[in-house]
Amino acid sequence: MTTTYTITLKNCAFFARHGLHDAEEFLGQRFFVDAELEVTPSKPLADDLIESTVDYGVAFKEIEAIVTGRRRFLIEALAQEIATALCARFPQISRAKIAVRKPNAPVAGVLDYVQVTVDHVV
Numbered sequence: 001m002t003t004t005y006t007i008t009l010k011n012c013a014f015f016a017r018h019g020l021h022d023a024e025e026f027l028g029q030r031f032f033v034d035a036e037l038e039v040t041p042s043k044p045l046a047d048d049l050i051e052s053t054v055d056y057g058v059a060f061k062e063i064e065a066i067v068t069g070r071r072r073f074l075i076e077a078l079a080q081e082i083a084t085a086l087c088a089r090f091p092q093i094s095r096a097k098i099a100v101r102k103p104n105a106p107v108a109g110v111l112d113y114v115q116v117t118v119d120h121v122v
Contacts, residue, residue, distance in 0.1 A: 003045060004094070007054055009035040014067040018078060021106055025071055029104045031078075032113075033063055037086065038095035054090045062089055067100075075100040075116045083120035096120045 012035070017028040037059070043052035063082055072078045083096040097119045105114040 002040060004038055004040050007035075007037045007039055007056055007059075009033070009037075009056060009060060009063070012060060012063055014064060016067050016071075018072045018075060018102075019106070020073050024106065029102070031067055031075070032101040032103070033067060033079075033082065034099040034101075035059065035063060035082070035086065036097040037090075037093050038097075039090075039092045040094055042092055052092070054092055059086060059090070062086055075102055075114070076118065079116050079118040080120065083118050087120060087122050094122050096122075 012033040014031050014033070015028055016031050017025045018031065019025065037054055039054050041052045043049055045052070062085055066082050066085060067078065072081070079098040079100045083098045086096050087093045097117065099115055099117040101113045101115045103113040107114065
């Protein structure tokens with residue numbers, strides 16, 4: 001029998017400069033990321049070892065480095081890069097569902113945020 005479980009990092013907040021418009025790069029804004037990681041431990045959970053699972057502190061730092069790193073024009077590309085990087089860093093992840101929210105998207109209208117979700121299956 002194989003055990004799988006989900007680790008969720010919810011509402012991770014970062015200041016960054018992503019977007020198509022020059023003003024978005026110049027001014028920057030907050031971005032929020034949710035990461036839902038389906039994990040198959042490399043050793044039994046009863047062993048209680050961090051090495052057998054995903055260290056969510058390290059996962060957060062991986063997300064932070066990508067979001068606060070180089071500018072991307074599309075939050076779709078940003079979400080995909082996060083998913084790919086997390087799966088590469090942690091072979092225990094079999095699926096990474098990443099949502100990126102942009103509260104101040106340049107939309108001519110009133111809305112809470114624009115969100116893109118990428119579902120990356122290994």
